[in-house]
Structures are given as structure tokens and as C-alpha cells.
Amino acid sequence: MAAATSNGKSSGLRSVFLQVYARLKSELLQDPAFDWTEDSRQWIDRMLEYNVPGGKLNRGLSVIDSYKLLKDGQELSEDEIFLSCSLGWCIEWLQAYFLVLDDIMDGSHTRRGQPCWFRVPKVDMIAINDGILLRNHIPRILRKNFRERPYYVDLLDLFNEVEFQTASGQMLDLITTHEGEKDLSKYTMPVYCRIVQYKTAYYSFYMPVACALLMSGENLDNFTDVKNILIEMGTYFQVQDDYLDCFGDPKVIGKIGTDIEDFKCSWLVVQALERADENQRKILSENYGKSDAAHVAKVKQLYKDLDLESVYLEYESKSYEKLIASIEVQPSKSVQEVLKSFLGKIYKRQK
Structure with missing residues (x-):
């Protein structure tokens, strides 16, 4: 998900967005609900700097992009810019909370090109409490900046609901791919779609637009179709990720894929299982989930034998056509623009 259409606008928006982060962080470090010591303030400052602003910030920036489109391109007031940026940062805080805890659960080593937070010297399992604090910062930000807004309770409901959905998706992912119980028979398309929908699509695609809609005074109950389109888009985005993990150029995507x-x-292994004959299923069960290069190469060769690249290209084309058709029947032109903007950012992406 790219952040904005032109580089000038993109860098300017990002700069404003980062200024709002600095203000929110400063407010959190002065929160009167806690009797701060110098050590505790330094710890939180360092923890936030390490975990919150380091990613692409696409989810957060999408709140501002979406709100602008819903306002039909009108110039936003300083207050509107600050509030939309604040909601964007709440999503980035949520992302940081998920990632800090995910990395512990997965035993990961690196994140965004640096050691995972729990791998940093003297952090270790304190990272679990840091994750809890990151989660608790969100209602602190909302309370301070949105308490007088008519949509305040709806915002709290939205963040609680999406957190529950994402954690439930993570649970499904963890119990399906449980280490030591490697069972490819569990990997079916309905299971895959459910994991992706709940673990990724709600908070990455639906949430930024839902925040913008609430700021615009809309009732989310009237936008069920929009939610469904965004969930479908999030699924399409994850399928792309899975495809690029295997077939993308590491120099372009910035990492070496390790899904195998x-x-x-992954979408690829589910597709392979649907198409494989008995001998090919045997190859998969003997090689999938093994870390040495020879086993990985056998799986990749099987993907090529099954022509999964062509299967993916057909899926991409059909998904795009279906999404565009769903978008164009939306009654609101500004909502159509928001959805087309999201789709334009991800269609045929290479990283």
C-alpha cells in the first residue's frame, strides 16, 4: 500500500504525520495517570522510537488520504489534519503492539531490518509488558484527543472490535501452523481465507477507511458493502504477499521470503495441494517446512511444475475485475474514490 500519489505530496504528508507522532509521544510521556521517573520515561521513549514509527506507515497515512477523498478534496483544517493523523497513529500503535508480541510468539530474529525488540539487550521478556503498554496507549490517545467528539464511543468500539478480530486470526494461524504438528491436510482455501481476513484484512484495510468514515460523521452500519470490499482487497493483498515471497525479486521486495x-x-501451498497428484503431495509433505536450500528448491520446482505463476496471474486479473465491479455500484462517488485509491496502490505491485 503506497501512501500517496505524488512524491511531493507524499513526503509533505509524511513530514506532517511524523510531527503529530512527536506530539502524541510527548503527551504520553507526560500522562498524569502515572507517576513518572526518569528511568521509566526514558524506557518508554526508547521503546516507542524503536517500534512505532519505523515501518512504511501506509495504514496510518491511509486514514488521512481516505478522509481527504471523503471530503471531496477540500482543504483540511489544522484540526482535521491533526485528528486524522492521530487516528492514523493509533493504527500504527496497534500494528506495533501486534508485531512486538508476534515476534516473541514466532521466535523471530529481525523486524524492519533490525533485531526484534525482545532481542535487544536488556529487553528480553519485558517486551511482553511493552506490548501491553502499546495497546494501552491507544485509548489514552483517543481519550485525550477525541473525548468531546460525537464519534468517540464508536472509535473505541472500532479499535476493540478490530483488535479482537486480529487476535482471533492470529490464534487461528498459530493453531493451524503449530510447530511439531506439521499437517498439510489442514491447509485448505477456506482456512487460508479465514486466517487472512481476520489476521490482516480488518486492521490493514478496513480500519483506516472506518476511521475516516467516523470522522466524516458516518454510521459504519451503513457501510457493510464497503467493509466487505476492503476485506476482499486485504485478502488479495495477502495473496500477492505470498506470491512475492516465493517469486518476487528479493532486491525489489527488500527481503528473502521464508514461507516455505x-x-x-501460504496461498501457494494451498493452490499446490489442490492441484497435486499423489506423488507431488508426497514431495510437498517431505520438503515443505524444512529450512535447508535443497528442500526449498524442490518445493519451488513443484510450484513451477504446477504453473502456479499462471494461476496467480489469472487470480490477480479476476480479483481486480471483481473488485472494480463491486466498487462501481457504490452509491457514493467519494467512497468509490477511496476504494479505487486503495486498489490502485496495490494492483500489480512488485513489493
């Missing part, structure tokens, strides 16, 4: 080694419930 990690025994991930």
Missing part, C-alpha cells in the same frame, strides 16, 4: 521454510499456510 516456516511451514506457512
Whole structure:
């Protein structure tokens, strides 16, 4: 998900967005609900800097992009810019909370090109409490900046609901890909879609638009179709990720894919299982989830034998057509623009 259409606008928006982060962080470090010591303030400052602003910030920036489109391109007031940026940062805080705890659960080593937070010297399992604090910062930010807004309770409901959905998706992912119980028979398309929908699509795609809609004075109950389109878009985005993990250029995507080694419930392995004959299923069961290069190469060769690249290209084309058709029947032109903007950012992406 790219952040904005032109580089000038993108860098300017990002700069404003980061200024709002600095203000929110400063407010949190002065929160009167806690009797701060110098050590505790330094710890939280360092923890936030390490975990919150380091990613692409696409989810957060999408709140501002979406709100602008819903306002039909009108110039936003300073207050509107601050509030939309604050909601964007709440999503980035949520992302940081998920990632800090995910990395512990997965035993990961690196995140965004640096050691995972729990791998940093002197942090270790304190990272669990840091994750809890990151989660608790969100209602602190909302309370301070949105308490007088008519949509305040709806915002709290939205963040609680999406957190529950994402944690439930993570649970499904963890119990499906449980280490030591490697069972490819669990990897079916309905299971895959359910994991992706709950673990990724709600908070990455629906949430930024839902925040913008609430700021615009809308009732989310009237936008069920929009939610469904965004969930579908999030699923399409994850399928792209799975495809690029295997077939993308590491120099372009910025990482070497490890879905095969990690025994991930990937779209590619689900497609392979649907198409494989008995001998090919045997190759998969003997090689999938093994970390050495020879086993990985056998799985990749099987993907090529099954022509999964073509299967993916057909899926991409059909998904795009279906999404565009669903978007164009939406009654609101500004909502159509928001959805087309999201789709334009991810269609045929290479990283």
C-alpha cells in the first residue's frame, strides 16, 4: 500500500504525520495517570522510537488520504489534519503492539531490518509488558484527543472490535501452523481465507477507511458493502504477499521470503495441494517446512511444475475485475474514490 500519489505530496504528508507522532509521544510521556521517573520515561521513549514509527506507515497515512477523498478534496483544517493523523497513529500503535508480541510468539530474529525488540539487550521478556503498554496507549490517545467528539464511543468500539478480530486470526494461524504438528491436510482455501481476513484484512484495510468514515460523521452500519470490499482487497493483498515471497525479486521486495521454510499456510501451498497428484503431495509433505536450500528448491520446482505463476496471474486479473465491479455500484462517488485509491496502490505491485 503506497501512501500517496505524488512524491511531493507524499513526503509533505509524511513530514506532517511524523510531527503529530512527536506530539502524541510527548503527551504520553507526560500522562498524569502515572507517576513518572526518569528511568521509566526514558524506557518508554526508547521503546516507542524503536517500534512505532519505523515501518512504511501506509495504514496510518491511509486514514488521512481516505478522509481527504471523503471530503471531496477540500482543504483540511489544522484540526482535521491533526485528528486524522492521530487516528492514523493509533493504527500504527496497534500494528506495533501486534508485531512486538508476534515476534516473541514466532521466535523471530529481525523486524524492519533490525533485531526484534525482545532481542535487544536488556529487553528480553519485558517486551511482553511493552506490548501491553502499546495497546494501552491507544485509548489514552483517543481519550485525550477525541473525548468531546460525537464519534468517540464508536472509535473505541472500532479499535476493540478490530483488535479482537486480529487476535482471533492470529490464534487461528498459530493453531493451524503449530510447530511439531506439521499437517498439510489442514491447509485448505477456506482456512487460508479465514486466517487472512481476520489476521490482516480488518486492521490493514478496513480500519483506516472506518476511521475516516467516523470522522466524516458516518454510521459504519451503513457501510457493510464497503467493509466487505476492503476485506476482499486485504485478502488479495495477502495473496500477492505470498506470491512475492516465493517469486518476487528479493532486491525489489527488500527481503528473502521464508514461507516455505516456516511451514506457512501460504496461498501457494494451498493452490499446490489442490492441484497435486499423489506423488507431488508426497514431495510437498517431505520438503515443505524444512529450512535447508535443497528442500526449498524442490518445493519451488513443484510450484513451477504446477504453473502456479499462471494461476496467480489469472487470480490477480479476476480479483481486480471483481473488485472494480463491486466498487462501481457504490452509491457514493467519494467512497468509490477511496476504494479505487486503495486498489490502485496495490494492483500489480512488485513489493
